[in-house]
Amino acid sequence: MAERHTYIDAFLTQAGWGNAARHPLAGDASARRYLRLTQNGQSAILMDSPSGPETQRFVRIGTWLTEAGFSAPRLLAENAGQGLLLLEDLGDDLIAQLVAKDPAQEAPLYAAITDFLTALHRVPAPDFLPDLGAMELADLVRIVPDWYPCRSATAADEVPERIAALYSGLNREAPVMCLRDFHAENILWLPDRAGPARLGLLDFQDAVRAHPAYDLVSVLQDARRAVSAQTETAERQRYARQNMLEQDRFDTIYALLGAQRSLRIVGIFARLCMAMGKAHYVDLIPRSWSYIERNLSHPALEPLARVILAAYPRPDQDILNRIKDKCGTLPMR
Template identity: 45%
Template sequence: MSALPEGLAEFTAAAGWGAASVHPLPGDASFRRYFRLRRENGEAAMLMHAPPPHEDPAPFLHVAHWLNDHAMRAPAILAEDAAQGWVLIEDFGDDRMRDWLDLHPADERPAYEAAVEALAALHRLPPGPFAPYDMAVYQREAALLTEWWCPAQGLEVDEEGYAEAWQEVMAPVLARQNPGVTVLRDYHAENIMLLGGKASTPQGLIDFQDALVGHPAYDLVSLLQDARRDVPVDLETAMLLHYVEAVGGIDDDFLADYARLGAQRNAKIVGIFTRLDRRDGKPKYLAMIPRVWAALERDLAHPALGPVAAWFEANIPDALRLRHGAFAA
């Protein structure tokens, strides 16, 4: 077990948890570390260490306070020292939606219904005090595919044409996300906690520090085209209908925008997962690329993606696309 970070004992003592036992938890794709603190009476809290310069807990705290102020189920903030990277938060337990569904597959539909309903509640709120999900951000994210995945495949592609295609495809989205909604940006089964011991209970939100103001379809895509678990297409369709019912209807362009945002997000994720391997030495994410690529192909089939689909046809060989972007052994 790695050593505990410097400053942990001082922070927990100041927060009133100095006598608690400290249990490190496994991490994911960032420099953040998490610990469970447990008192002798069984009471628990979660300690997040997001140390500068690689991490900054201030955005997490900003979004968490806003969500909790608006009756969304983010963890309560028990103590904070953003300058040193420390945040003590409510313990949501161990029942992540992803893990729960692995053990209780029959709960899949009610769990997704509850997740969709939580999104609908978020979208009924005015947008939060966050930066806009503007064209520069959409373009920067989509470009991760040409910056990382294409070179990893030995491809030289038309990067200027790629940006132009996305500009044409995403312009209608920008026009329809004003005033917009709060977009959590990483809303999927590994970032949703089941708080009541069953799938249909209120769901806790985590990993929302990158929130922006954007289009209501974005987090829906994140949930229903999950990079980390298979969501059957019939369930995706059913949950889209459930969302429509929960928000009282959608405009005629919503499903086209859903495909646009799905393609943009999936292109971004392919690039990120490649970067995690090539730059950060985390090859486990490569195994998820075929799932993401399959969703990308479904999105590209929508007529709204015409310019981007044409770019893929001209720049990405059929052999790579047929194997859904999987890396050679």
């Protein structure tokens, strides 16, 4: 830890921020750490990541986003090899907090999010992003039985192949850039900017080329906050209209991706508790499970619903308590 402080001190001194006051900011599910620096009436954000490659991806994708006219934080200084970045401070107006303070803002703010996604998806996705296609979507849910209680290993083994088969049969869209961890606690409101630049983007180093519905379902079926049914329906339909997509098929693939994402999130939240000691994520599992059940009620997803509901039990209080009882006791794998 002392050696890390030495690296940070040297980095900030070289960047001209060595005398700045440092204020810790709330973290996320990752091992990254953020500090707000204030000096001479100015502010900046220090991102401290233990992963050099992750930091390099953040720089590359952030640069692409800003050059395309979107509001990723501008890079002020970097030592990506050491996982240190000095970034533009985009403020504190997270969409999640604004809606919590004034629920009437949900509809216009989520409409702005849909407009942003349409604008982002009309720019060709960069070739350096990895693809998230049928097999990759399937592979992402293989984590679940490692961490969440499983009542049928045979059914659990069938889940990935069902996801891949359904996706291959439904998908007709070219892949677009998807920021992936796209939700209201990772988006800032910047009303002084124009158009899609009004959304400040915070977490995009894991961006991929994926189906256009992927980020839409990520933000509308948010594990951390409940989006109203009216807003979810309005924005799902609005996105399809804006992009001239056939609504019924889009709704089906939206439901499929929603089920896939929420199932993986259940596994991730259980792992965050049992391997990383972050018990509070267990309290978010029931909401994610409610999304799974809602998405699986779509008639076209009946083959997937059958195997998921056979493989995994609904997260009742006993299951949640059992996960919490193992908090911080298991090795990461």
